[in-house]
Each structure stands twice: as C-alpha cells, then as structure tokens.
Amino acid sequence: MTTAVEINEEASEWRTAQRQFDTAAEIIGLEPELREILREVQREFTCHFPVEMDDGRIEVFTGYRVQHNINRGPAKGGIRYHPDVSLDEVKALAMWMTWKCAVVNIPFGGAKGGVIVDPHRLSVRELERMTRRFASEISILIGPDRDIPAPDLNTDAQVMAWIMDTLSMHAGYSVTASVTGKPIEVGGSLGRVDATGRGVTICALAALEHLGITPHSARVAVQGFGNVGSVSARLLEEAGCTIVAVSDEYSGLLNPLGLPVRRLIEHRRRTGRLEGFEGADAIPSEGPLTADCDVLVPAAIGNQITSRNAGRIRARLIVEGANGPTTPEADHILEKNGVFLVPDILANAGGVTVSYFEWVQDLQAFFWSEHEVNQKLQAIMQRAFREILAVAGERRLPMRMAAYGQAVQRVASATRDRGLYP
Numbered sequence: 222m223t224t225a226v227e228i229n230e231e232a233s234e235w236r237t238a239q240r241q242f243d244t245a246a247e248i249i250g251l252e253p254e255l256r257e258i259l260r261e262v263q264r265e266f267t268c269h270f271p272v273e274m275d276d277g278r279i280e281v282f283t284g285y286r287v288q289h290n291i292n293r294g295p296a297k298g299g300i301r302y303h304p305d306v307s308l309d310e311v312k313a314l315a316m317w318m319t320w321k322c323a324v325v326n327i328p329f330g331g332a333k334g335g336v337i338v339d340p341h342r343l344s345v346r347e348l349e350r351m352t353r354r355f356a357s358e359i360s361i362l363i364g365p366d367r368d369i370p371a372p373d374l375n376t377d378a379q380v381m382a383w384i385m386d387t388l389s390m391h392a393g394y395s396v397t398a399s400v401t402g403k404p405i406e407v408g409g410s411l412g413r414v415d416a417t418g419r420g421v422t423i424c425a426l427a428a429l430e431h432l433g434i435t436p437h438s439a440r441v442a443v444q445g446f447g448n449v450g451s452v453s454a455r456l457l458e459e460a461g462c463t464i465v466a467v468s469d470e471y472s473g474l475l476n477p478l479g480l481p482v483r484r485l486i487e488h489r490r491r492t493g494r495l496e497g498f499e500g501a502d503a504i505p506s507e508g509p510l511t512a513d514c515d516v517l518v519p520a521a522i523g524n525q526i527t528s529r530n531a532g533r534i535r536a537r538l539i540v541e542g543a544n545g546p547t548t549p550e551a552d553h554i555l556e557k558n559g560v561f562l563v564p565d566i567l568a569n570a571g572g573v574t575v576s577y578f579e580w581v582q583d584l585q586a587f588f589w590s591e592h593e594v595n596q597k598l599q600a601i602m603q604r605a606f607r608e609i610l611a612v613a614g615e616r617r618l619p620m621r622m623a624a625y626g627q628a629v630q631r632v633a634s635a636t637r638d639r640g641l642y643p
C-alpha cells in the first residue's frame with residue numbers, strides 16, 4: 222500500500238526533476254563533479270512585495286525567479302501565477318527548461334519564475350499592479366542578455382507587455398527583447414500563441430507515424446484546455462484526428478464520436494469554462510487521462526499521471542504538453558505497459574523555440590511572416606524528434622531518457638568547453 226508520505230514524495234516536482242537527471246547522468250556516465258553542478262540550480266531568488274488592492278488594502282505576495290544553468294546562453298523560462306507555486310516547483314521547472322533548450326538545440330539556459338496567487342480573484346488593475354511590482358523585483362536578474370521571461374500557467378501576452386513596459390521604464394527606452402510572448406504590436410512574434418500546441422502536434426504526428434497509426438484513425442484525449450491544450454486539440458483535429466475527451470480545472474467532456482474543437486473554444490471564450498457545452502457527457506477534470514483513446518495529451522499542470530492512475534491509462538501514445546505531468550513511478554508503469562511517451566522537454570519545446578525566434582527578431586528589429594515562423598519551428602521540432610528517436614533506438618532507452626541523455630550531454634559539453642569546471 223502506498224503511504225501518504227510516499228504520495229507526497231511522488232508529488233514533489235523537484236524530486237522528480239532530480240531523479241530524472243540522476244538516471245540520465247548514470248546512463249551517459251557523467252563524471253561526479255558535473256553531476257553535482259548540474260543537479261542543483263545556479264541561482265534562486267525569493268521576493269515578498271506589497272501590492273495595493275482596489276479597496277485600498279495592501280497585500281503582500283511572494284514570488285520566485287530561478288536560473289538553473291546559463292552555460293549555453295542567457296536564461297529562458299516562463300512566469301506562472303498559481304496558488305500552488307513553490308520554490309521547489311520553480312526549481313524543477315527551471316531545470317527542465319535547461320534540458321528543453323538543449324534538446325531542441327537553441328542557445329539558452331533554463332530559468333523559471335512564479336508568484337503564489339490565484340489570479341482569477343484579482344481585478345485587471347490589481348493584476349497589472351502585482352505584475353509590475355514583481356517585474357521590478359526581478360529586474361535585477363532579467364534582461365535580453367541575461368534572462369528572458371515568457372508566459373506560462375495563467376500568464377499571457379498582456380502580462381508580458383506589462384513586464385516589458387516596467388523594465389523599459391527603468392531603462393528609459395523600449396527593451397523589447399527582455400520578454401517573449403508579447404503582443405505583436407510591441408515586438409511579439411507571429412505564431413508564438415500557437416507555438417507550444419503546434420510543437421505538441423508535430424511530435425504527436427511524428428510519433429503516430431512511427432507507431433504506424435494514421436491520424437484519421439487516432440482518437441485523442443486532452444487534459445487542460447488553456448493555451449497548450451486548446452491549440453493542440455485544434456491542430457490535431459485539423460490533421461484528421463478525432464478529439465474524444467477534453468477537460469479544464471472545473472470539469473471535462475467526453476464524446477467517443479468526436480468533439481467539435483472550434484465550437485468548444487468559442488464556448489470557453491464566451492463562458493470561461495467547458496461546462497455547459499451541449500452534445501457531450503460530463504466527466505471529471507482528470508477524466509481524459511483514463512479515457513478510451515489512442516493518444517493522450519496532458520496539457521494542464523504537473524503530477525497528473527502517477528502510480529495511482531498510470532495502470533488505467535488506455536492510450537498507446539502520450540505527448541506531454543504540460544511540464545512534469547508524469548512522475549517517475551508512473552513512467553515505470555507506462556513503460557511496462559508499452560506506452561510510447563514523448564516527454565515534455567521535447568513535446569512542449571515549440572513554445573521556447575518560437576520565443577527564441579521572437580528574441581532574435583527583436584534584437585534584429587526585423588520580423589518574419591507567420592509561414593516562415595511555422596516552417597522554421599517544424600524543421601527544428603522534426604529534427605529534434607528524429608534525433609531523440611534515433612538515440613532511443615540505438616541505446617534501447619525510453620524517449621524520456623534518450624531526450625535527457627542528449628540534453629545533459631550538450632549542457633555538460635558546454636560546461637567543460639567553457640572551463641567552468643576545473
């Protein structure tokens with residue numbers, strides 16, 4: 222029987238990140254000194270900052286910015302607003318960003334940030350004041366050459382615009398390359414909003430081809446219907462797949478004959494939820510995880526596929542849109558059951574790849590067409606998928622460990638080349 226302590230342990234994303242790294246380090250035979258350096262974060266920053274609420278009260282919020290490693294380039298990583306944000310979670314996410322940038326071979330290190338807050342309870346003005354205060358706090362760390370934030374859970378282009386504007390007020394001129402995922406009018410890139418879901422779709426289609434399943438015969442379940450989940454569902458439907466189950470944090474929907482994704486997106490835009498959509502059965506938020514389907518896309522939050530439900534997963538293919546949705550315990554069960562899994566550090570790297578394009582375009586003040594962005598994204602994602610699949614085949618490894626091995630190898634080489642490790 223699993224004890225409460227074991228379940229809590231399994232739920233620690235930092236522990237998951239370190240265990241995944243340890244396994245990869247073992248597989249590639251990484252020297253002990255480099256293991257010590259890379260299994261910790263380089264910098265962690267905590268701040269507590271006051272924000273004036275609309276009723277005149279002052280509330281103090283806690284935020285974090287963590288840089289795991291900057292040997293391959295400036296630090297890069299999203300900022301999330303969520304009541305469950307913790308330093309450990311942000312550390313794990315920063316480490317995953319390092320590996321993600323290395324898997325797709327873009328010149329960034331890994332970072333992440335977050336504020337402990339439920340943004341749905343703030344007014345727009347409160348959200349803006351909180352964002353600007355947090356941006357001021359982390360301004361000592363971030364900037365185009367040092368650390369470049371992006372959107373993540375509950376943050377969007379508007380939040381990025383406020384952060385960029387706050388940094389620009391400090392600098393006295395527009396520092397557009399300091400943040401990615403911005404609105405187009407202030408230096409954003411075409412294609413950025415869809416980029417993560419597009420990358421998930423490119424990986425899913427490549428994996429389906431590898432498994433000999435045609436998109437037209439593939440039934441897909443998606444957990445989470447925000448940026449990543451809804452775009453993945455829409456693009457997979459456009460590619461011929463049938464979307465049979467979706468969910469958000471409140472509830473889920475199931476229809477084995479297929480859900481009309483564009484109408485669902487419109488319904489969610491109008492009502493803020495999936496609930497109440499006609500023509501589908503109601504299921505719980507975690508329903509898509511164990512739904513009868515061929516492809517599962519977890520695209521919500523971390524720690525959703527655990528030892529408690531992994532054995533009940535019916536999909537043959539999992540493409541991780543979310544960061545850290547699967548625990549190492551669940552990984553073992555899925556592997557034993559022959560589930561093919563495209564890991565987060567590969568599957569959801571489309572977002573940071575187009576963020577990289579946005580940063581390049583801002584630095585050059587020369588902007589690309591959406592077609593150009595999508596083509597370049599497809600080339601990078603398909604190359605990375607092929608490389609990882611080849612490593613997995615050659616070394617008889619699951620895709621997660623193949624991706625980790627490749628990424629850790631690249632970061633370790635950069636560290637050795639720079640002589641940071643005597």
Ligand code: NAD
Pocket residue numbers: 372373374375376417444445446447448449450468469470471506507520521522523542543544569570572573
């Ligand atoms: P988002 O805020 O736009 O959407 C999150 C969605 O998940 C919402 O629909 C929310 O209702 C749902 N959700 C939350 N808790 C849930 C639960 N317990 N069960 C079911 N649904 C739940 O966020 P996003 O940007 O789409 O990010 C989703 C995931 O993808 C996160 O793990 C994030 O770190 C990861 N990710 C995002 C990007 C990006 O570019 N946005 C890039 C890489 C990875």
